[in-house]
Amino acid sequence: MLFSESVFSARFGITRQDLESYLAEALSQGGDYADLYFEYLLTSSISIDESMVKSATQGVSMGVGVRVISGERTGYAYSDDLSPDKIRKAANVAAHIAAAPAKVEKFDLNEGRRHNLYPVITAPTETAFRERVDLVKRADHAARAADPRIFQVQAVYADNLRQVMVATSDGTLSLDRQPLARLSVSALARQNGGAPQRGHSGGGGRIGLDYFLNEKTPEQFAAEAAREAIAMLDAVDAPAGEMTVVLGPGWPGILLHEAVGHGLEADFNRKGVSAFSGRVGQKVASELCTVIDDGTIGNRRGSLNVDDEGQPTRRNVLIENGILRGYLQDKLSSTLLKTESTGSGRRESYAHIPMPRMTNTFMLAGESDPDDIIRSVPKGMYCRNFGGGQVDITSGNFVFSASESYLIEDGKLTRPVRNATLIGNGPEALKYVSMVGNDLKLDEGIGTCGKEGQSVPVGVGIPTIKIDKMTVGGRA
Amino acid sequence: MDNHLAELARDIVRQALNGGATDAECTISEGEEFSSNVRMREVENIKEAGSRGAGLRILIGKRTGSSYTSDLSRDGVDRMVKSAIELADLTTEDPHAGLPDPDEFGSVTGDLQLYSPGVAALDTGTKIETARRAECAALDFDPRISNSDGSSFDNYVGRHVFANSREFIGEYRSSYCSLSTSPVAKDGESMERDYWYTMSRSFDGLEAPEHVGKTAAARALRRLNATKVDTQKVPVIFEPRTARSLLDHIYEAVHGMSIYRHESFLAGRIGERVASESVSVVDDGTMPGLFGTSPFDDEGVPSRRTVVIERGVLKSYLLNTYAARKLGLKTTGNASRGLTGNAGIGHGNLYFEGGVQSPERIVAGVRNGFYVTELMGFGVNIVTGDYSRGAAGLWIRDGEVAFAVSEVTIAGNLIEMLQTIEAVGSDLEFRGSVAAPTIKIGEMTVGGR
Numbered sequence: 001m002l003f004s005e006s007v008f009s010a011r012f013g014i015t016r017q018d019l020e021s022y023l024a025e026a027l028s029q030g031g032d033y034a035d036l037y038f039e040y041l042l043t044s045s046i047s048i049d050e051s052m053v054k055s056a057t058q059g060v061s062m063g064v065g066v067r068v069i070s071g072e073r074t075g076y077a078y079s080d081d082l083s084p085d086k087i088r089k090a091a092n093v094a095a096h097i098a099a100a101p102a103k104v105e106k107f108d109l110n111e112g113r114r115h116n117l118y119p120v121i122t123a124p125t126e127t128a129f130r131e132r133v134d135l136v137k138r139a140d141h142a143a144r145a146a147d148p149r150i151f152q153v154q155a156v157y158a159d160n161l162r163q164v165m166v167a168t169s170d171g172t173l174s175l176d177r178q179p180l181a182r183l184s185v186s187a188l189a190r191q192n193g194g195a196p197q198r199g200h201s202g203g204g205g206r207i208g209l210d211y212f213l214n215e216k217t218p219e220q221f222a223a224e225a226a227r228e229a230i231a232m233l234d235a236v237d238a239p240a241g242e243m244t245v246v247l248g249p250g251w252p253g254i255l256l257h258e259a260v261g262h263g264l265e266a267d268f269n270r271k272g273v274s275a276f277s278g279r280v281g282q283k284v285a286s287e288l289c290t291v292i293d294d295g296t297i298g299n300r301r302g303s304l305n306v307d308d309e310g311q312p313t314r315r316n317v318l319i320e321n322g323i324l325r326g327y328l329q330d331k332l333s334s335t336l337l338k339t340e341s342t343g344s345g346r347r348e349s350y351a352h353i354p355m356p357r358m359t360n361t362f363m364l365a366g367e368s369d370p371d372d373i374i375r376s377v378p379k380g381m382y383c384r385n386f387g388g389g390q391v392d393i394t395s396g397n398f399v400f401s402a403s404e405s406y407l408i409e410d411g412k413l414t415r416p417v418r419n420a421t422l423i424g425n426g427p428e429a430l431k432y433v434s435m436v437g438n439d440l441k442l443d444e445g446i447g448t449c450g451k452e453g454q455s456v457p458v459g460v461g462i463p464t465i466k467i468d469k470m471t472v473g474g475r476a
Numbered sequence: 477m478d479n480h481l482a483e484l485a486r487d488i489v490r491q492a493l494n495g496g497a498t499d500a501e502c503t504i505s506e507g508e509e510f511s512s513n514v515r516m517r518e519v520e521n522i523k524e525a526g527s528r529g530a531g532l533r534i535l536i537g538k539r540t541g542s543s544y545t546s547d548l549s550r551d552g553v554d555r556m557v558k559s560a561i562e563l564a565d566l567t568t569e570d571p572h573a574g575l576p577d578p579d580e581f582g583s584v585t586g587d588l589q590l591y592s593p594g595v596a597a598l599d600t601g602t603k604i605e606t607a608r609r610a611e612c613a614a615l616d617f618d619p620r621i622s623n624s625d626g627s628s629f630d631n632y633v634g635r636h637v638f639a640n641s642r643e644f645i646g647e648y649r650s651s652y653c654s655l656s657t658s659p660v661a662k663d664g665e666s667m668e669r670d671y672w673y674t675m676s677r678s679f680d681g682l683e684a685p686e687h688v689g690k691t692a693a694a695r696a697l698r699r700l701n702a703t704k705v706d707t708q709k710v711p712v713i714f715e716p717r718t719a720r721s722l723l724d725h726i727y728e729a730v731h732g733m734s735i736y737r738h739e740s741f742l743a744g745r746i747g748e749r750v751a752s753e754s755v756s757v758v759d760d761g762t763m764p765g766l767f768g769t770s771p772f773d774d775e776g777v778p779s780r781r782t783v784v785i786e787r788g789v790l791k792s793y794l795l796n797t798y799a800a801r802k803l804g805l806k807t808t809g810n811a812s813r814g815l816t817g818n819a820g821i822g823h824g825n826l827y828f829e830g831g832v833q834s835p836e837r838i839v840a841g842v843r844n845g846f847y848v849t850e851l852m853g854f855g856v857n858i859v860t861g862d863y864s865r866g867a868a869g870l871w872i873r874d875g876e877v878a879f880a881v882s883e884v885t886i887a888g889n890l891i892e893m894l895q896t897i898e899a900v901g902s903d904l905e906f907r908g909s910v911a912a913p914t915i916k917i918g919e920m921t922v923g924g925r
Binding site: 045046049050051052053054055056057058059060061062063072073074075076077078079080090093097098129130133151152154188190195196197198238240241242271272273275351353387388389390391392393394395397398399400401418419420421423424425471472473474475 | 515518519520521522523524525526527528529531540541542543544545546547552555556559560562563564566567568569570573623624625660667668669699702704707737738739741815816817818850852853854855857859860862864865866868882883884885886887888889920921922923924925
């Protein structure tokens, strides 16, 4: 997207000279660096419940955030009004917060080269609403038709189109148009008047609406949600204690996000509060493990052409054959650590200060046949699907909750087990990875990551892996 | 009353009716936020800004459409109204949709003490100094407190307006201040972080920064050198900070939407014994100065006190108008919404009524058990009651703290857990809108080695 075609220029009449003068205002009290983050966000969502489309919502929010950095100190102010006097006022507030001896003298804004990872001509948000309503109706219908034991279905479709513009005092001007869409389906099953069980499914990405019409249809998501709910009807109590755990491919990659991803964000390491602080070059996983954070995969939910500080995203190796290689850096941390940004500076919106975040985090495929992995386990647990997870950065302890898992007995999957939380310690857990499958799969595109109150879309992925020792929180 | 915002809300409702809506309701919020962080005794960041936004829900007969905007210019409002009306055309006719019955509207009278004018007037220096004092108290508490994840002081002052096409219009101002600090304790290879915080509608209502810092430091220190224990079944004590999560689960389980969809282990159980006799749970949206208090809910119905569980017996669900109609009941004044979408359900001040035993006596009565100070993850299934979460805390031997525990799980099922609550402490204290005293559960599975 060119500056002149952006909503900020076309609708709000903002010029390059304006941007330069706002940056000058932001640095008028001194400071090492300033940036402006303009955002114009359109959102839509539709939900169906009891086969009725009960809610359809559209909205718009917009604003600009002004940041001034002076040493380790950050001043931030924002405005939801894009008129020149309001932007200038925000710049002035941020300037005074980070006041310091003047350092920056001059800047010329240049549009850099960048990726084109989601060449979606018409974003889902720009299509006729009626077509999108059909998606939830189709999901509802298909989930109910899947099995007579399904008695409740909810489906939510949500999309947004975010237009952003970042202007920095080091001279970059970055524009991006970021479409995002997701369909999720939840189904409840019951048999013979017993207790109900729930199944979930969903997916999407930075895609056009045709994705849901051709590649991954509402019927496919609905069938998966219904299948999980039905499978769980026969679930027995999960076991408790340390055992061998096999993770299936795809969404179980949330293990990596919790166990190592957060602990490798540079802000925590710069402050020395992460269990991974000072461990670059050390062995933190078995040599079978190579973990990547890649913001450049086409159409993925966690991908971005430029991060929220205007830097092009990259493919970053976090762990290579078990050795810790580096951290995820934003501008502030990389400046203070005298290294370069890894394109990992992200923020929830114009009202938030950016910080280092993950994009799409996954483990590279290994050589084992997934069936051989399961066959190698005399007794253990196989986890196919998960809910959310959480980590304590400092102790390194993390949890993630299995929503669909099975007992492994004599190398075979036997009975489904009820929900159980798995717990481990980040720098230790991956040392017990003894087999890595050849079946790397990225998740369907449903992840949202929270950190310090800010939510951003992310992706994960993993091949089938075997972990020789992990604590399972069942009760049997 | 700020005539400008109230007038705007009324105008938006009128505009929606003129555009073809048969009913409409509009929410407008505006506020000013400030946040500051201090780390290792130096200012790290300061954020300051004001924002506003409007949300609209309209009905055309029994169809609903909704929209929101942060652009309150004439153009922005026109677009929002047009958008909601267009969307109503695409939703399904729902016999239970609609505004509350006319006799339901109203507002709690009297001063609910939600707003303290002093908060807006606080100067930046005082706020930063408050955060710094809390962190310094933590850093100076013990040589093993060698690092910090920072200390923050935040405050907010805002105004909330709600108007609908049945002539209801209400408005209130609110304010808050909060202070928190999270020190890092280190001893050899062991590194642990904990935090403590205080929040209040007024600056004077905050706990002293030194108290916040020392409490946080003591909490981080007692976690050091934690070990994993063997897998076993033992009594589990939740300290007040973790016991609150049990209320979060009860709230989800009595949430009207979960009830009519049969996706709660408490659905259809009104009048039944669902917890031990020592358990009473109340939701009260009218307690002055607290964080779950408001004069009216997000449908214009007065906030009130609802007994949810009385001496172990389930007495009431928490409902908005829609869920109430689905269930053939009356709203409990618990409608809640952001700017967007249909009204959902929220809680007021939700708490366990305090018992008679002091927390010390509860701990003293345990021969071998687990005192939980930290919970992790989302392993609770409200449909089935299955409960499995990561935990850390202190091991209790013969009524005394023996050692710190981490990297374990606790598991059970909420249906049984509530029935086997053996003790409810006398230490009920409000810190936010959900409050619990110390709670002891007879037996759960601790998953470890």
